[in-house]
Amino acid sequence: MKNLLLTAMLTLGVASAFGMQGSYVEDEIYVKFANYANGRPLSATMKKFILSKVGAEEKAFYPQIGWSRVKLNARGNVEAAVATLEKERYVRDAEPVFLRQVVATPNDPLFAQQKWLLPIQAPQAWDLFKGSDSVVVGILDTGVQLDHPDLENKLVPGEDLVTLDGDPSDDHGHGTAVAGLVGAETDNGIGVAGTDQNSLLMPLKVGSGGISHSVEGILYAADNGCDVINMSYGGFGRSQAEQDAVNYAFARNVVPVAASGNNGLKDVIFYPAGLDNILSVAASDDNDNQADFTNYGDWVDVAAPGVATLCPSLGSGYGKPSGTSMASPVTAGVASLVKGYSPAGTTNVQVIDYIKRGADNIGDFIKDGRVNANKSLQLVPKFEDRNYGIVGMETLMGTHTAGTGSDLAALDSSVAMFAAAKQQTMRSPAAFQSLTFDVSADASAIDELKVTLNAFVNANKVTQMIYVWDPSLNRWRFLRAFPVSTLSASVDNEAKISGAQRYIDGNGHVTIGVRAFQPFGSVNETFNYVMDRVGISAKLLIN
Template sequence: MRKWFTFVLCGVVVAAAFADTGTVQPFVADRVLVKFHDQFLPEGWRAGDLTKVHPAIAKLRPVGASYIVGIDVLVIDLKPGSDAPAAVRALAKHPDVEFAELDLIYEALWTPNDPLRPNQYGLGKIFAYDAWNIWRGDANFFTCVADTGIDHAHQDLSGKYAGGHDYVNNDTNPMDDHGHGTHCSGIAAAMTNNGIGIAGVDPLGRLKATKVLSSGGSGSTTNISNGITWAANNGCHTVSLSLGGGGFSNTMNNAVNYAWNAGCVVVAAAGNNGNTTVVYPAGYANALAVASTTSTDARSSFSSYGSWVQVAAPGSSIRSTLRNNTYGDLSGTSMACPHVAGMATWLYSKLIVNPAQRNVVHAAQIRQIIEDTADPVGTFVTKGRVNMNRAIRAIVINGDVNGDGCVDDRDLAMVLDAYGDSGPNRADLNNTGIVDDADLAIVLNYFGVGCTSN
């Protein structure tokens, strides 16, 4: 069963169909498509003679008609202001009619133009493409990669870099002198749809970085803990920790708890030991541990696993950014981790409108959603391989522009205020690149959903 809704905005008739799934389906106003059973097809229509009108169509008093050659579908244009859904319902009841339907409008699916994107199988495995048609992130939300630093001059990262700190050299320039951190940064949030290199998991979210590992790829508890707390104190929404080794550290555990309590989702690589030995920081209670999977969703042979690891993400042969404007493939749970970290920040930007609203309750919501919407891939993790499409659908309430859980006049005001604007915009609910009548239709149709009466 469908619900139908039409309204007039600025003198233009706008229409949308709403399926039981909650999907908004705009259609061409004042037009219906109809197919008669072969024996009842009006004489002459196949030959292009549209003057012989079937009685069921004559009742609609059409102002025009055409014919789709080869499939015997008639395109009937009604008078302006006609009730096309009612016409469809009437035609569908006629015994001579095989089917009748609206002329639905379809949109091009968003596929980034980054030339190396086809080499990034991980995006498909976590259903990023489907998810991006719902939400592409927000530039006011940040993933902090605590690693060997970041090559912030890289052509695919420079436009996303928003600051950081170097705890190895004690300065504010976390330039990568190893390559590992640059690779992880690109996975999480490389510049996307810029015609260069790769695409990041979070197309619009930005990056901050703390250099906590040396040019040799190692770092102390002190540096790593400082890098984590810096992220919490500098507006980051997710901390990505593609590092591990050593035993339990109270200091580092306290740093993870500090970031978590500040509202940061802490994501950590499970380790590359290929066994069930707990690795830290992934093993801390408030860190989300990430194992590595292959292009077939199997556990990567090197990946640590077990009941202490919650989720998995692609980590075998992952294409991403490397130093000096280059790209290459690396493998490890280090590559799986930023898939989830970028996803967490991307989800965060849909959950809340104001980045400063970051808090532990929201962080817990994001982590829970990531875990609960993961696809089962085996017993080597407790939840599964992450799924961006399922995760974003767990957050989205159609029409809830400001993300407060209630579709009300504030959401309507946001759409009206942004009406006609192009480019990334929260009010662009159907992700067509412009705030228009279809977005307004969504808010009006779902008005009141999620709201409680006073």
């Protein structure tokens, strides 16, 4: 253990004033300014005045979290600047820009089989779901080889957060391997498979070996459509700016995943993996043994294969690196699979819960077990849309001139047409039809129904209103109103019936009312209202 600890200290660097917190950028700090007493943000002049006391100037401001990145002059000292600024009335917090290190260990040449896919049951998971290109995974790392044959078709535009030149090319190799473990292109006749075959990857370069722009990368990913972010880097310094960035991403339904570190230490927290709202990942081998290099303990959530993981490498080749840097993207790939498989509205909290509950127990070195893609997918509730047929139609006002209820099931030339009649009270034309649907097959399982109506009219300024019949109160309940198009088969209008059980009668039927009318004072005596399609459907849980 002494040797391991010494290695960690030599690798990460130990700053005198920050103990085991690690090394940092020598001429920059993060500062969070306070507001004035009246709640107004601090003025640019006041910020400049405060920073001048330590020979610094604001380099960038991140309004999402309220932190500034500050550049010290050539004579500036990080420790002294932080200590001075923390005493200022209008400074809420100041801290170094901790330098994170990538956490991979290069290993031997390529071997012909990706054994790391077997413990997480990836092939079985793919029988259920191969991933979705609507899910984007942010690769916060050293960049990605943009023309790697196993990655180039999976990439969306990213950014170099260090230079802001729009080119996140990898000049180190670490990020290319990480990206491939998440989602290397599959079934393309070359190379290897990724954990998620269809997700897209956003390369976000946050450093090269030394990761200096973690905060910026997290914010960029959250603001530019990433559903999952992977952080295969870290150090021993806890950053509040980094925590605020993670919280910002988490509040936007992002799933943050991070490596626990390669120092072989128990219960020594490694950041950002140790921050709140992050899924932290230790490494195991292909036989579910704890990797000898992994950091571990009660603070680590899950494990994933991270020993000799066959994956893409810089230079359009392939290698088998080891490290928690490899275990983390395997887990991020599982997260993107689960996210893509989940119904709309699924939260990041739910995605993380499915991953944890689907994990296999391989020992107490982590809290929740080794990830299992197949088991996690099986925990995701799946829904099916059910459509129900019309069993009755009645004209309550106006004249039914053509078509039957069964004609309304499809959008075609067979439609139901109604001639409006003059209303006695409004003295304007209107038509009112009721349509009854049989939902008896699923009556006890329906929580919400959706009404879809497609109609048109041969007059102007006609409004259509959708109602549902409440059998317990023996009256109509209004749902929604829409203008009626004068164009044939134009658009579908939808209305939701929440608490649907209330509107299902003893025969398992639901009755919908459709009313079309012109406003008071209309010059028309009548009009023709044509329904092309009316239907109701329910989204039902099928597992």
